[in-house]
Structures are given as structure tokens and as C-alpha cells.
Amino acid sequence: MTPKKRQGQLIVLSGPSGVGKSTVIAELLSERPDIYFSISFTTRQPRVGEADGVNYNFVSRETFEGMIARDEFLEYAKYVDNYYGTSLKVIRDKLDAGIDVLLDIEVQGAAKVREKCPDAVLIFIMPPSFEELSRRLHGRNTDEEEVISGRLRTAREECKQIPNYDFLVVNDTVSAAAGQIISILVAEGCRTKYHADMMEGV
Numbered sequence: 001m002t003p004k005k006r007q008g009q010l011i012v013l014s015g016p017s018g019v020g021k022s023t024v025i026a027e028l029l030s031e032r033p034d035i036y037f038s039i040s041f042t043t044r045q046p047r048v049g050e051a052d053g054v055n056y057n058f059v060s061r062e063t064f065e066g067m068i069a070r071d072e073f074l075e076y077a078k079y080v081d082n083y084y085g086t087s088l089k090v091i092r093d094k095l096d097a098g099i100d101v102l103l104d105i106e107v108q109g110a111a112k113v114r115e116k117c118p119d120a121v122l123i124f125i126m127p128p129s130f131e132e133l134s135r136r137l138h139g140r141n142t143d144e145e146e147v148i149s150g151r152l153r154t155a156r157e158e159c160k161q162i163p164n165y166d167f168l169v170v171n172d173t174v175s176a177a178a179g180q181i182i183s184i185l186v187a188e189g190c191r192t193k194y195h196a197d198m199m200e201g202v
Contacts, residue, residue: 008095011102015125016155018137020171026113027178035100044082107161125164
């Protein structure tokens, strides 16, 4: 059993659109329900099956820009002409309570988190191949061909940022990818810096 930590871990998951992050995260959270999944704010429209406050906090551009002005975000970024951001207060409160926090954010946001939180664990989820990524994007049946082509171009650019991440996980099968992430988190959670109180007086 891992001892309770004084400070929670901040975990960042990034990866191209269509790589299967949401499915991997669902599997991960079913295995590790103690992790708090941060729900991002976004100005984009909900996709079929998405719910406000569950998948994202869907807000207007005016509301989002007001939050930027009040410095309410740990990070925010513009991606495919929409804003995405992470609430600073929620993250701080959870980490201070010793709770691990998981963020699902793109590479721009991850870079900003790294600047503000150098101890964050950054994990990049990669498709087995770009051919497989294309197949998955087409399989959604939600985007026009032009949009899919744009997502594939963006994916290639995002993959250039992999050296800035701590770990790389290939999502070949969901269970294997989630298992690798859990292994990473177990190892990270055993670092001595998280358990300094146990060593006091030794």
C-alpha cells in the first residue's frame, strides 16, 4: 500500500485528436478512482454524446475571455479556433489535499503547465501509426475530409513536441495503454519527495 501523500501529483495527458485519449482515461479512472479528472473549460460546441460538466464545461467566448482577464486559468490555449483552459483554483485545492489530478490537454497547454508546475508528470499518447490514426478519425463519422486532413497535419506537428514529455505511451490497445500509465503513476508516487514527512526524525 502506498502511503498517503502530503501533496498530490499533477498528471498531464496529451495526444493527437483521434488517438483515443478519452477511452484510455475512462479505463484509467475505472482502475484508479482516487484520481481527480479535471474538466476543462472550452468554447467549442459539444459533440454528439457529450454533456456539459461531464466531458467539458462548455462556455461562451465572452465568458472564457472574462476568466482569462481575471487570471482564473492554470493554462489556456487556442486550438482549431476554440479556447480550452484549466481552472487554477480547483487544481490547487485538490493537490494541496494530497489528491492526484489528471489533465487532458493539448501540447500548448502542457508546455504552460510545465512552466508553472515543473514537478508535473507529462505523458504523451501516440497512435500505433498515422495510418491507424487516419482510420480512427474517419471511423468517427463526425468530420468532413478537409477537417480530418487538418487534424492529421496538426497531429504531425504535435508529435514534434514528444521530447518535451516525460513518458511516451502507444495506444495500441486501451487496456495496455491504461496499464502503462498506471505503472508510471505508481512509480512516480513512490518518489521520496512526496513522502518527506515519513522521513522526519529518521
